[in-house]
Amino acid sequence: MQDMKTEMGCLDPWLEDGNIVITVQEKHFRVHRSVLCFYSDVFRDMFAVSHPCDNEEEMMDGCPVVRLQDAVADVEIMLKALYDRSYIFLPGTHMPISVLSAFLRMGKKYVIRQLFKEAERMLSFGTSPLVQLSAISAAGNVILFPRLSGADPFNFMVMNLASEVGLLSITVIAGFYCCVACPALSIVDGYEYNGVRYDLSAGNKRLCFLVQRYIAEVERQLFQCLAFPAHNCVYGSSSRSPCCSGLLSNLRSIQCLKCPFTQWMNTWDDGLCVSCRAVLRKKHEGARMRLWKNLPVDLDLGRWESLDAEMT
Ligand SMILES: [Zn+2]
Numbered sequence: 001m002q003d004m005k006t007e008m009g010c011l012d013p014w015l016e017d018g019n020i021v022i023t024v025q026e027k028h029f030r031v032h033r034s035v036l037c038f039y040s041d042v043f044r045d046m047f048a049v050s051h052p053c054d055n056e057e058e059m060m061d062g063c064p065v066v067r068l069q070d071a072v073a074d075v076e077i078m079l080k081a082l083y084d085r086s087y088i089f090l091p092g093t094h095m096p097i098s099v100l101s102a103f104l105r106m107g108k109k110y111v112i113r114q115l116f117k118e119a120e121r122m123l124s125f126g127t128s129p130l131v132q133l134s135a136i137s138a139a140g141n142v143i144l145f146p147r148l149s150g151a152d153p154f155n156f157m158v159m160n161l162a163s164e165v166g167l168l169s170i171t172v173i174a175g176f177y178c179c180v181a182c183p184a185l186s187i188v189d190g191y192e193y194n195g196v197r198y199d200l201s202a203g204n205k206r207l208c209f210l211v212q213r214y215i216a217e218v219e220r221q222l223f224q225c226l227a228f229p230a231h232n233c234v235y236g237s238s239s240r241s242p243c244c245s246g247l248l249s250n251l252r253s254i255q256c257l258k259c260p261f262t263q264w265m266n267t268w269d270d271g272l273c274v275s276c277r278a279v280l281r282k283k284h285e286g287a288r289m290r291l292w293k294n295l296p297v298d299l300d301l302g303r304w305e306s307l308d309a310e311m312t
Pocket residue numbers: 229230232233234235243272273274275276277
């Protein structure tokens with residue numbers, strides 16, 4: 001019996017008392033109309049338009065068939081999550097990228113808030129994206145999404161998924177990460193990792209191009225904050241002021257860091273007088289905050305706060 005079901009393309013969950021068959025690319029799941037309606041108004045509306053007494057209706061095992069246009073894996077993961085709580089992620093555990101993809105896509109399309117939110121939590125950055133951006137450097141030593149497993153090293157898959165389902169702040173930060181940590185040619189041509197090819201969507205390539213341009217502006221403006229001693233430098237504004245050579249070595253240190261949104265480092269204080277330390281630190285932090293706030297605005301996406309509008 002089990003073998004026959006497998007041959008017919010029946011997958012788990014296949015429940016003997018189910019009253020509806022969900023069919024995706026000739027794979028079938030037998031589930032309960034009421035359970036899907038409980039989680040999703042989209043399913044409720046979809047089932048409402050199919051009439052049980054309609055002779056034209058496609059049947060399987062005595063149940064009406066509802067066809068979905070999704071990936072089999074996404075539907076299977078969604079149904080297993082709703083039915084047998086297969087995918088529970090406690091703190092400290094990782095969510096596989098396949099589950100993330102199913103939760104985001106199915107959660108968005110069928111408005112199953114629990115799945116979408118659970119996946120979104122796995123990608124969250126905490127309080128401020130700036131903290132995340134500040135740590136990203138060309139050294140590639142930041143794991144951008146520590147609660148995910150199976151993602152590619154430059155997070156192309158996450159970036160594509162995030163933009164597909166409208167998680168724009170995650171898209172921007174993933175794009176920023178690509179621009180800093182990933183070779184430019186891989187952004188344009190894609191790259192191979194463990195025998196699998198990864199490519200950004202055309203929209204995300206464009207976004208990376210704009211982010212790249214913005215990063216050049218960030219570097220230019222933050223560099224400028226450290227180009228000259230403060231107006232009240234205790235050594236005066238002469239080019240022979242010891243603060244000038246202190247600033248020069250700070251600029252060299254910034255160049256080596258290759259970390260566009262880097263915070264003021266305590267070692268930068270060493271070659272500066274008391275006034276330069278106070279004034280330039282403040283100036284640098286002000287410019288950094290302003291440039292961070294303006295990043296999504298410059299990309300024509302609006303302010304950070306409005307990027308991830310509530311899913312409707
Ligand atoms: Zn000074």
